[in-house]
Amino acid sequence: MAFPEPKPRAPELPQKLLKTLDCGQGAVRAVRFNVDGNYCLTCGSDKTLKLWNPLRGTLLRTYSGHGYEVLDAAGSFDNSSLCSGGGDKAVVLWDVASGQVVRKFRGHAGKVNTVQFNEEATVILSGSIDSSIRCWDCRSRRPEPVQTLDEARDGVSSVKVSDHEVLSGSVDGRVRRYDLRMGQLFSDYVGSPITCTCFSRDGQCTLVSSLDSTLRLLDKDTGELLGEYTGHKNQEYKLDCSLSERDTHVVSCSEDGKVFFWDLVEGSLALALPVGHGVVQSLAFHPNEPCLLTAMGGSVQCWREEAYEAEGAAG
Secondary structure: OOOOOOOOOOOOOOOEEEEEEEOOOOOEEEEEEOOOOOOEEEEEOOOEEEEEEOOOOEEEEEEEOOOOOEEEEEEOOOOOEEEEEEOOOEEEEEEOOOOOEEEEEEOOOOOEEEEEEOOOOOEEEEEEOOOOEEEEEOOOOOOOOOEEEOOOOOOEEEEEEOOOEEEEEEOOOEEEEEEOOOOEEEEEEOOOOEEEEEEOOOOOEEEEEEOOOEEEEEEOOOOOEEEEEEOOOOOOOOOOEEEOOOOOEEEEEOOOOEEEEEEOOOOOEEEEEEOOOOOOOEEEEOOOOOEEEEEEOOEEEEEEOOOOOOOOOOO
16 A cells, blocks of 8 residues: 655745854855855955855855956856856856866956856856856866857846756846757847846746846746736846745845745745845845845845754754
C-alpha cells in the first residue's frame, strides 16, 4: 500500500529581522546572494564590492578596483569568480579568493546597470544605460565583446540568463527574450519604463516591474498577462523584484520603506514588511529558503521566517 505524500508545508514569509549589516561602503546600490545562498555581495557607492556571510553578519572580503560606484554584481556557479558593473562604464571579473581583478572589460558608452554570468561562467553579460547588452568572453584576451545585443531603444535596466535564454528589461518599456537555441527574439511591450525582470524558478513565467508602480507576471512563451500586483510605490528608482524560493509569492522593493509580498496566484497582498524610512533600494531572495536580504541607505537587513532559530541560539 502506498502512503500518501506528505502535504507540503505552507510557505512562510521572511518577516523576522535576524541581522543588520552596516556595510561601511556609502549607499548600498545592490545586494545579491551567491549561487547557493550562503554568502552575499553588496555593491557600494564608495566604489567597493563586499562579500559577506549574512546570517553571521561577517565581512569576508572587500574588492576594490572600480573607478566609480558599483551598481550590480553576480557570483559564478562554482563561487570562484565574481563580476560587477558600475558608474565607471566598466565590467570587472574578479577572483574571489585573492580579491584581485582578473579582467576589466571596457566598451560601454555609459554606466553599467546590470551584470550576469552565463551558466558556465565563461561569459559575462552586461546591460547599460547606453541601450546595449554586451557579452564578454572571460577566457579571451580580446578587449571587445564577443556579441552586442542592441535592440533596446533606451537604457537596459535588467538582464537575467537561463541555460539558453537572455531576458532583458529596458527603459523603452519592452521586455525582450533572446532564445539562443532558436536564434529568435521575443518582445513584449509593457509601456512603462522597466526597472527589473526575472524568470520564475520553474522557468515558465517572467516577472516584470516598471515605473507605473506595477508588477506583471507574463507567460514566458506567449507573453500573456497572468497577473498584476500593485500597492507598492515605484515611480522614479530602479528597484528589484523577485519570486519567493518556491514561486508562491511575488516580492518587490518599494520607495515608501517597505517590501511587498503578494500571493502569486491570487494577486492579493500578503505582507507589507516595514524595513525603515527611505527607499528600499535592492533585495535578494534566497535560492531555496525563506530568507530575504534588503538594502536601505548604507545597511543590509537579513530576514527569516518567524519560526527560524539561528544556529546555537536555542541552546
